[in-house]
Amino acid sequence: MTAMAHEPDPTQEELLLESFLALETPEGFKAELIEGEIIVSPAPDGDHQDAIDLIVVQVYGRSRVPMQQSGNTGLILPRGGLCPKNHAIPDITFAPRELRLFRGAPAWMPCTGVAMVAEVTSTRPQGDRVAKRHCYARGGIPLHLLVDREEGMVTLLSEPVAADYTEVHAAAFGKPIALPEPFGFELETADFA
Template identity: 35%
Template structure:
């Protein structure tokens, strides 16, 4: 049996074809290619979706010119990568005319909500902060359901984020510029197991 993970890395064009095929056959997973490693993330559950709705509403109320998109991103770095953040904050028309995978130049923030699976630690807490920082995305918001904490990564230096602020659910979180939005995270307590 030949497995994709047996290869040292998957080429970006191979991933795009694989993702198209998988989308037609698999209903409960979403593929990602982070730093040349193929990964999948489960389709979000209801609480996960509600957290994204909460964030979307706050972003639209605070900054009506922005939108929290469900957009796949080409994360250019040392190896080709493709990620589908739970939310991608950019101007409302930032991705008009792009395909399934867009460049990151217009992205102000990406947001992830952890899933209850064994891969979430590696994917959301280790690989994605590095990949998003390498792509120069100004802010990475991680809503961590396991620890009931929010982590705000900022000041990417092209390799990593220089700042990571961790606050428990219930505190007010300030998303730095270019986002410039404050989040009252008290409601997040209602959507964790």
């Protein structure tokens, strides 16, 4: 009689990731796995979408390098918290058009090649301000733009090292904020107010 090989029981981290990936999110909602917490968010309001549009229009019209963007692509980011990988859906993800990063990409893709992610605060502003900031830094995403509607501020985080960004530049709504290369222009923020 031969002994059957016993597969090890899945870890809590593996079970969490498996449960997250099996979620059937209701239409109009998005689900993310951030620092060991499954977050389901409702569709954003019109002001949120307007802020996203203001960013996209400026990036497309003023960037020194042609960009492409996605508002629906999930990024797989390095380990943090209790989960083997974080799974975040930025409000906007930008990459140089020449990379064609989003063509044929799966629903959850690695963050290699991403030039900037942008978040506009909504129902869970602390998640946008803190948890996602650390996830994006761990992923080595060069630029993270945060439009904080409650605070009336735009913050550009750059120079990721380990789990945070080492450069932080903030401007009140109405003051421009410089986006470095490959963007190479000042983002106008007056219409965010």
